[in-house]
Amino acid sequence: MCDATEARISFVAEQLNKILTSKQQLIMEYDFKKIEGTWQGKWKADKVYKISNDSAKPKYYVLDMFPYPSGAGLHVGHPLGYIASDIYSRYKRLKGFNVLHPMGFDSFGLPAEQYALETGQHPAETTRINIATFKSQLDKIGFCYDWDREVRTSDASYYRWTQSLFLKLFNSYFCNTQQKARPIKDLIKKFATKGNKDFTAEQWNGFSEMEQSAILMKRRLAFSAYGEVNWCEALGTVLANDEVVNGVSERGSHPVIKKKMRQWYLRITSYADRLLEGLDRVDFSDSMKEMQRNWIGKSEGAEMKFEVYGLGSDVQVYTTRPDTIFGVDFLVLAPEHELVSKITTTAQKTAIDEYLIYVKSRSDRERMAEVKQITGCFTGAFAMNPFDGKQIPIWIAEYVLAGYGTGAIMAVPCGDQRDYSFAKHFDIPVTNIIGSHYNGEEANATKEAVLENSGFLNGLLMKDAIAVAINKIEELGIGKRKVNFRMRDAGFSRQRYWGEPFPIVWHDGVAIALDEKQLPLELPYVEKYGPGPEGEGPLANLTGWVSVGLTPNLKQDLNSNLKQDLTPNPSPKERGTEQSSDYGYVTSTEAEWKHTIAFAKQNRKDPTEEENKIWQELRNRNIDGYKFRRQHPIAGYIPDFVCLEKKLIIEIDGGYHNHKEQQIFDSAREKWLSDFGYSMIRFTNEEVKNDLQNTLKKITEELAKNISVAKEVEANSPLLWRGVGGEVKRETSTMPGYAGSSWYFLRYMDPENTETFCDRKASDYWNQVDVYIGGTEHAVGHLLYSRMWTKVMFDLGMIGFDEPFKRLVNQGMIQGSSRFVYRVAGENKFVSAGLKNNYTTNDLHVDVNIVDGVELDINAFRKWKPEFEQAIFICEDGTLNTPLSIGEGLGVRPGDAKYICGIEVEKMSKSKYNTVNPNDLVDKYGADTFRMYEMFLGPVEASKPWDTKGIEGVHRFIRKLWRLFYDDIKGQVWNEEIATDAELKVLHRCIKKIEEDTERFSFNTAVSTFMICVNELSDIKCHKKEVLEKLLILITPYAPHIAEELWNNIGNEGLVLDAAFPVFDGKYLVETTKDYPVSINGKLRSNLAISLDATEKEVRQLVLQNDVVQKWLEGKEPKKIIFIKGKMINVVI
């Protein structure tokens, strides 16, 4: 072999070797993109996160507040809570729980509608797109959601149940004796049999339907009433509170006034006490509980009456301080109080009228804006103090609110600052009832003073006098103990499009619930999103949709080809042609209904032989206790016989029903009757004539069969059986954003159920949400409403618990850290932060992504927006940086001169260019690094500004973890050697700390624990599988992808996701000696290693022998030596 060949061979071998090494290196490198892609794909394909409702394991429910899918997508602030809950879910799974951890979208809401108004895109479309974006972003982070359980509040399959639950609220009332919700049927029954304090049963039964419905409306948990809305004439629309700024509209600054409109409300005030009490049984943060308590605003006091001089009437006041009754110097009524016009004297009438006009002219916002302004007017009337007969003037003033208490107060200037200011302002003399405790300069609102000048209360401490005074008031029959709440009933309707339509139709001012079977009432498609003619929601513009006629289904039929077939009277032979009507059986007007009634009456007079025969039986036998009616109109249809209770119709057909044409009519009618919940059974004349017994048997069977339908479909649709005339119109407002979110946590338990909102078995199994994670912004809205809904459902026996969330964790808000550049006024020149005071500048937000810390990437900035292409920079050191294109010769670009940006912490938002997209970070560092970094930032509960800088450190840590298994050069380093005690000590210390930290949601310290552990293992060069695989299990919740990859690489079967959490063993941590800190007079002076077995006596001796201690003692005896075993030693001199 010649040299050349040999050289060639060795060259080839060398090259081959190089390739092999580089390939091996490639395999051993931490390629997070590949790893994360692989495992996310595998998880999805194998459905590893699919959770069953049927498991022997104990359950655990971890829930995130589901997001509103905004167009902006996720920014780094959103995933904070999601990562925390994901870690916790995965941790619980390792601990052997069946963990429910779902995700969905709160996809109804105003922003989508606003966007639609601006761009003309349909909210359904933008919502769909936004959700897709959100999901793809979420998936990149590697969350363990069971997407099969996803819910979207704007899907008909979801809001069908929101509507159903609304109907439950509508059909329930709050029973004051049992303090719980009950079906309104019970109340109706009570009214009809016993009446109540305002009317007798006879009176109730004599009330018209409209009167009855009005009375019931006052008790329903979801009710309709007239309420004030912010009405903007110029925009022709109703505005939400936050769309009104200082009395004018946010958009366009048009004036906004109060307008009364019919609104829907939830009677949440009935639950005030139980919402308050429930807080003691849940694990929420103190501040969260406090916020809810404040919102509910319970106050205890007394309601009592003051007689008005010269008039028979009394003024009812509410006070929490009945102890100050002898200090009352005047009464104040709210300007809207009903007594105002009655008691005002002729002399004061002009003044009062003027004042009322003034008050009306002021919006709520104005009244709020100038809190301290004192206004009021004397009515001329006087009231009498029931205790001392003192004559006290009655005033009106806007500081008294009509909506709270009785809308009237007794003013005690020496005990209440507002009353005091009022008295001073209007020169009303002040009575002092607390002697020296009142200084004449300001009110003393404490309850600590001793009462004087106070009749039977003299000498009592004010706080003790309260109860005494109330007892006296009750004794005298002039008032009673009374609890008031600040909370108001929750407004539940919005004059908007993108929300759940109400399953309600209106007829003659009576709200009629749609039948359960008619749900979902789908949100119709609209082209325009503008308000209706009277400021109603956009739905009001859909006249075809709003006007129901009878029912939506009937309406459909009328619009279809069947109209022609339905219209003619089907039995002209029987009824005679002279009575034919264009609509026949269909009644959509008063006149048509009258026709139908007339037909029915006539039919009754003229029965067929077969009808008579069966009627005898039905009437006499009263089959199975059910009452039948004959020729009784159902909506526009006149059946031969009907059992209203069972919704069963019986038809005895004459021969003409054999005609094909007639059969089309029949089946069409059967269809829309079934939409009302009615079923039908047909017999021929022959059947009745020949075998009556069999016919009756069939009816009995049908009644039994029908039982579930009849039970379920409440007889609550008067439309079906009462006289229908006049127009039937749909409710045009929609439900607010919190409707869908008030119960979504239940739907996750049983998301595909088409029979009910959530099977009782499922809700019994999953029960309460164990941990609920979300922001504080929902403290008083969503959380109160969902708590109320849960209580209602519990009361009605629909679920088995009355608090939805066992534990609430509030994640802090991640604020944006904005960067600014300073543009010299009028020039395309920017000055660095340190020199900006030398110039007049405009501060511009600059994209944080082109700033490294505070140093601007000047070239990236020039490319950022075309207008900055030629920008000149005055750098921090005063040198210039100009674009080269100005001319190579002229362009100055010193090497390392920096342009420094300004910083400000603000809310994260696109317009401030301070958003950071998680996708970018995941692409650059991987999901595992991103997850751990978000957790490493600080406690989950804390708010903090985002700073990308530190992510490098976490990424270094992850790579260091990887290097415990694979070395860049040596390749595999992990081995299967037996672990030493020292190594196991490191591991078990880590197990203990991770378990503790994860349990208490201290994820930032958990991350640093991992860092410490990996540092220590690196230091002692531990690459042993026995230790490392336990570490992988520990870290799975935090960094699931790398854990799964390494777990698999070191030869484990199955997923680390389902491994068992390592059991901590304290024996590895047992120490024999402790390096005690030795303090002298509390100041640390030395350390001393002492055996843990040492007795206190031995320790004292060792301490006294110590050089440092001796030096400090200077030969004296110590006064005392404090020794706390295992902790520290303190020598007191």
Added chain:
RNA sequence: GCCCAGAUGGCGGAAUUGGUAGACGCAACAGACUCAAAAUCUGUCGUUCGCAAGGAUGUGCAGGUUCGAUUCCUGUUCUGGGCACCA
């Protein structure tokens, strides 16, 4: 105005029950490896006096309780959040 939470190095933060303040990370500085860069590794790192050993001081501020206080108590300032004429 009322209620709640918080304040610790240049920065994010740790100290779980009153017991070694500043873990872990970032930034900074010094060094090793390298032609160089990246990556990696080692060291220093509250302030202050001192060559050093070793002191002094230090958890918003002022007091207090305690052998000992970031931790408990009182007062106070500031920051963040909530409510806002609720009798």
